[in-house]
Structures are given as structure tokens and as C-alpha cells.
Amino acid sequence: MLITMPRQKRLRRMVNPPQFAGFHPVGGGSEQQPVLIPYEEYEAIRLCDYDLLGQAEASVIMGVSRPTFTRIYESARRNVAEAFVLCRPIVFEGGKVYFDSDWFHCSDCRCWFNHPLKAEAVAECPLCGGSKVEVCDVIPIDKEEEQVSYEYCYCEKCGFEKPHRHGQPCRNEICPTCGVQMRRKGS
Amino acid sequence: MKVAITSSGNSLDSKLDQRFGRCSFFVIYDIESKGFEVIPNPARDAQEGAGPAAVQLVASKGVSKIVSGEFGVKIKPILDSLQIQLIVLKDSEKTINDVIEMLNH
Numbered sequence: 001m002l003i004t005m006p007r008q009k010r011l012r013r014m015v016n017p018p019q020f021a022g023f024h025p026v027g028g029g030s031e032q033q034p035v036l037i038p039y040e041e042y043e044a045i046r047l048c049d050y051d052l053l054g055q056a057e058a059s060v061i062m063g064v065s066r067p068t069f070t071r072i073y074e075s076a077r078r079n080v081a082e083a084f085v086l087c088r089p090i091v092f093e094g095g096k097v098y099f100d101s102d103w104f105h106c107s108d109c110r111c112w113f114n115h116p117l118k119a120e121a122v123a124e125c126p127l128c129g130g131s132k133v134e135v136c137d138v139i140p141i142d143k144e145e146e147q148v149s150y151e152y153c154y155c156e157k158c159g160f161e162k163p164h165r166h167g168q169p170c171r172n173e174i175c176p177t178c179g180v181q182m183r184r185k186g187s
Numbered sequence: 188m189k190v191a192i193t194s195s196g197n198s199l200d201s202k203l204d205q206r207f208g209r210c211s212f213f214v215i216y217d218i219e220s221k222g223f224e225v226i227p228n229p230a231r232d233a234q235e236g237a238g239p240a241a242v243q244l245v246a247s248k249g250v251s252k253i254v255s256g257e258f259g260v261k262i263k264p265i266l267d268s269l270q271i272q273l274i275v276l277k278d279s280e281k282t283i284n285d286v287i288e289m290l291n292h
Binding site: 011013063098099100109110111112113114115116117126127128129 | 264272
């Protein structure tokens with residue numbers, strides 16, 4: 001009998017991991033089996049329920065597809081609900097994640113850089129020495145001058161349009177004006 | 188302090204290579220001594236794992252920063268743990284000399 005394994009999970013990008021290990025219920029329940037919440041589920045709750053981002057935006061930050069993000073988020077909510085109702089402690093553990101340090105952008109030389117020596121503050125750009133640096137969570141990963149086609153991605157909500165990039169599905173694009181998922185024009 | 192710059196050619200007039208793992212050459216520039224070294228990238232033709240192999244190469248040269256156009260997702264955690272700073276410069280027209288000039292601010 002041939003048993004095949006499911007495909008390897010793509011690593012989820014963790015920007016802000018929790019600084020603590022979990023939660024204990026007050027007034028009982030601590031001796032129960034803890035609910036294990038993987039790091040990506042914590043991050044999903046942080047992005048959607050605390051930062052109040054849409055799931056499409058959050059999936060881009062995490063570096064996964066929108067349906068994958070939804071699955072992670074739903075699982076997170078289910079785990080939290082189980083801990084609440086059954087009075088079980090929560091422990092943050094595991095998950096297929098990689099930890100990303102903060103990214104910064106320099107407006108002088110237009111470069112992006114990270115900051116592995118987290119203890120020191122970021123004062124100037126490591127490339128040009130300029131002081132116009134700011135935190136930025138996501139680097140645009142595609143150049144605008146890629147294959148030009150005469151197709152467009154458009155936003156149903158506000159009508160914003162942009163040229164469609166070959167190989168990048170319109171449904172993976174986010175409208176820069178209103179933050180909703182875009183679609184192929186004419187679809 | 189040493190900086191690795193991905194290069195499409197083996198001279199200082201060559202353009203910045205927009206990829207890290209599969210770039211043609213690395214220019215290792217020493218900010219203090221202003222000296223530099225050009226090394227070809229053996230990981231360029233590797234089928235898999237070009238990024239991590241390139242990281243080993245530049246780490247062995249003792250660099251603390253890397254300048255390139257783009258970095259793959261596999262190498263970010265490795266470079267984080269090695270405490271090597273990544274600098275992304277998405278400009279395919281910049282030459283190695285331009286980058287060195289910026290570094291000498």
C-alpha cells in the first residue's frame with residue numbers, strides 16, 4: 001500500500017512573535033492538558049483581530065495564499081475557543097514559521113534593509129548614511145517593469161485598475177486604495 | 188567592516204546583480220581599507236540550495252552586510268542568526284562603484 005505524505009508546508013513569516021509563553025486560566029484548570037497554539041496562529045490573530053487587517057492583506061504579510069491564511073486563522077479561533085470553554089491553559093509552541101526581523105526603508109537611496117542587531121536602535125541608512133529611515137513591514141517583491149500585457153487587475157469596490165503582471169494572479173493582488181482583493185478585469 | 192555586493196560582472200563598473208543566490212560574482216569590499224576582492228559564485232548553477240550555499244561563501248569571508256536586489260526566503264533566517272545585515276537595492280542600473288561610493292558616506 002502506498003502512503004504518500006501531504007506537500008511540505010511553506011514557511012509562514014512571523015514578524016512579531018509573542019513575548020510570553022502562553023496563558024493560564026484563573027481559578028482552576030491549570031492542571032489540564034494545554035491547548036497548543038502554533039506561532040502562525042498567534043500571528044493570524046494578531047494581524048486580523050488586533051491590527052484589524054483584512055485577511056487578504058494579512059495573507060500577504062505572512063507570505064501565504066489567502067485560503068491558507070483563512071485556514072490558519074480559523075484553526076486559531078477554534079483553538080482559543082476550546083481553551084476558553086474547556087478551561088485549558090494555552091501554550092504557544094511549534095508551527096512552520098521563520099522569524100523575520102523588522103524591515104526598514106530609506107527614502108534617500110530607496111533601499112530596504114533589516115536590522116539583525118535588535119538591541120541597538122536604527123539611526124541611519126547602512127548604505128548611504130541618510131537619516132530618512134522608517135519602518136516598513138512589506139517589501140514590494142516584484143518590479144513594475146515586468147512583462148507588459150494588455151490585461152488589467154481591477155478592484156470591484158473602488159474601480160482602481162492596474163496592469164496585470166504575467167504569472168501573478170489578480171486574486172493575489174490587493175487594491176492599494178481600499179485594501180480588498182482584486183480580480184481580472186472582464187472576469 | 189566588510190560588505191558583499193552581488194555583481195553581474197567581475198569589475199567595479201559591472202552592474203549590481205539583482206539576485207543573491209544565483210548572482211554571477213560577489214565583490215567583497217572592505218570599508219576601512221577600501222580594498223576589494225572579486226569572487227565568482229559557484230552556487231550560481233546549483234539546482235537547489237543556491238541561496239544557502241552563497242551564504243556560506245560570503246560568511247566565510249567575514250562580511251557583516253550584503254547588498255543585492257533580492258533575497259530568497261530560505262536565506263533570511265540563516266542570515267538573521269549569523270547577524271549579517273541585508274540591504275535590498277532594487278536598481279539594476281547601479282554599478283558596483285556606485286554602491287561603494289554610497290557605502291563611503
